[in-house]
Amino acid sequence: MQGHWFNVDIFMDGDNNAHALEELNRLLNAAGIKEYRVHSGGEPGTAAEAGKPDTRKEPAADKAEAPSALALEIERYKANNTLVRMTVVKGKGVKLDLPCRILNYDAATQNVSIYHVDEKKVYLFRINEIDDLHAG
Structure with missing residues (x-):
């Protein structure tokens, strides 16, 4: 079986950006998504800032270097x-x-x-x- 990537914009409610990102990660993990990347995030009406991709399959050393939300x-x-x-x-x-x-x-x-x-x-x-x- 082959895997397929999709590019999706998702709007999440949350008290702040970090809480919304935590909820998104929880939902994606619960849905059984094998791998995903959160490239950026921001507040409504602002340009999203680009950051390093955050993937669940990265080695721990690389993941420590990726900035959190x-x-x-x-x-x-x-x-x-x-x-x-x-x-x-x-x-x-x-x-x-x-x-x-x-x-x-x-x-x-x-x-x-x-x-x-x-x-x-x-x-x-x-x-x-x-x-x-x-x-x-």
Whole structure:
């Protein structure tokens, strides 16, 4: 039996881009799709940004190099110097809601440095501490 590729645009609802991508991955995996690539993603009405393909059959070393949807979103906000609202979950479930600008994202260490616009301070968070991120 031969495999066949299809090029499809899919619109997903979600609280943010990362949550929508997670839901899409869950649906594709549950449907038994053997292999797929998510080339890009974005908010409605914006040009989708191209990223590295993300395939399920890539070796683990290659997959670690592919940027996540959240990493692409962070890079886009950083490049545009966009004011964002970031929700961070720290130890013991403490949630912080921060109006900020992204200063830097280090993919190797998974650290994000932000400038808190109200407190006029710089903070450093790990990407896995970010619960939500959106413009405005």
